[in-house]
Amino acid sequence: MLHTNLSRLLASGGPKRLISTVNKLTTVEVNDKTGIAILTMNRPPVNGLNLELLQDLKSSIDEIEGNKSRGLILTSSSPTIFSAGLDILEMYKPDMDRCRAFWSQLQETWLALYGSSVPTAAAINGHSPAGGCLLATSCEYRVMVPKFTIGLNETQLGMIAPQWFMSAFLSVLPQREAERALNQGRMFTTEEALRVGLIDETANSKEEAIEKCAAFIGTFAKVNPLARSLTKQQFRAADLQQLKNGRKEDLEKFLFTVSQPALQKGLGIYLEGLKKKVKKQ
Numbered sequence: 001m002l003h004t005n006l007s008r009l010l011a012s013g014g015p016k017r018l019i020s021t022v023n024k025l026t027t028v029e030v031n032d033k034t035g036i037a038i039l040t041m042n043r044p045p046v047n048g049l050n051l052e053l054l055q056d057l058k059s060s061i062d063e064i065e066g067n068k069s070r071g072l073i074l075t076s077s078s079p080t081i082f083s084a085g086l087d088i089l090e091m092y093k094p095d096m097d098r099c100r101a102f103w104s105q106l107q108e109t110w111l112a113l114y115g116s117s118v119p120t121a122a123a124i125n126g127h128s129p130a131g132g133c134l135l136a137t138s139c140e141y142r143v144m145v146p147k148f149t150i151g152l153n154e155t156q157l158g159m160i161a162p163q164w165f166m167s168a169f170l171s172v173l174p175q176r177e178a179e180r181a182l183n184q185g186r187m188f189t190t191e192e193a194l195r196v197g198l199i200d201e202t203a204n205s206k207e208e209a210i211e212k213c214a215a216f217i218g219t220f221a222k223v224n225p226l227a228r229s230l231t232k233q234q235f236r237a238a239d240l241q242q243l244k245n246g247r248k249e250d251l252e253k254f255l256f257t258v259s260q261p262a263l264q265k266g267l268g269i270y271l272e273g274l275k276k277k278v279k280k281q
């Protein structure tokens with residue numbers, strides 16, 4: 001009951017304090033009463049994860065870790081897109097120095113989110129393909145609004161999701177389900193995602209999704225925070241360590257892959273398809 005009241009207070013626009021306005025592409029609002037931080041991505045039109053958004057996400061996660069928030073809820077300022085995943089323009093005809101910085105930052109941001117010591121939840125208020133799904137599955141709990149899609153669609157783009165994308169996916173889905181979905185590049189509707197367990201709950205609005213995420217975080221109110229966070233870290237240690245040990249190799253593989261003419265050709269066609277769709281409307 002206490003948890004429900006706290007979460008209602010948070011979602012109903014109860015006392016909120018804007019802690020950070022420093023980052024251009026993210027905001028952090030911490031509710032004074034509940035101590036839960038809402039981290040909002042704000043890079044129109046689709047929250048494409050480019051170098052700057054990834055940097056801002058990382059610095060917001062650090063800020064939330066540092067200000068002793070009771071939990072982190074990740075969401076988006078867009079009414080229809082949680083995140084369109086990696087900004088394809090970072091990989092299409094890339095400047096190789098920037099591309100290196102981009103992938104290194106993606107690794108850094110993932111390590112911070114997946115390894116975060118505070119309870120994390122995603123209020124998925126829009127489409128969430130590929131890198132968007134990575135962010136959501138790196139959180140401990142997911143609540144999604146109907147009529148959107150979520151999944152790792154990399155194979156549809158002729159790309160291979162790196163091992164650590166798979167780790168986050170596998171921390172949520174059974175191996176058989178995860179393997180089939182990844183091989184197919186399958187995007188799940190909200191209802192399908194709930195059925196397979198890719199999300200935990202549905203909500204009729206962003207506000208309700210945030211309320212349900214807050215209720216999840218509230219379930220830890222009476223649990224020793226250090227014991228909870230060390231337990232979470234033990235569960236995630238192998239996945240985190242695997243990337244930490246292989247960061248350089250992972251980066252080199254990525255740079256090699258994006259410099260392949262066949263991949264560039266595929267990305268060009270994919271981008272063209274996205275743009276044609278806009279013109280048709």
Ligand SMILES: CC/C=C\C/C=C\CCC/C=C/CC(=O)SCCNC(=O)CCNC(=O)[C@H](O)C(C)(C)COP(=O)(O)OP(=O)(O)OC[C@H]1O[C@@H](n2cnc3c(N)ncnc32)[C@H](O)[C@@H]1OP(=O)(O)O
Nearest residue numbers: 048084085086087088127130131159162253254257274275
């Ligand atoms: C160890 C590793 C080794 C090797 C591995 C090598 C490579 C690994 C990399 C693999 C990882 C990839 C992860 C990714 O995240 S790739 C990105 C995948 N994302 C998508 O496929 C999403 C594409 N977008 C959409 O499906 C739709 O846009 C969406 C449903 C999100 C929204 O639809 P809506 O109708 O609302 O908007 P649009 O009109 O489609 O889009 C508006 C403008 O935004 C542009 N756009 C959309 N998505 C992206 C994107 N991901 N990147 C860049 N730009 C994007 C779209 O073109 C429109 O642009 P304009 O026409 O307005 O200029």
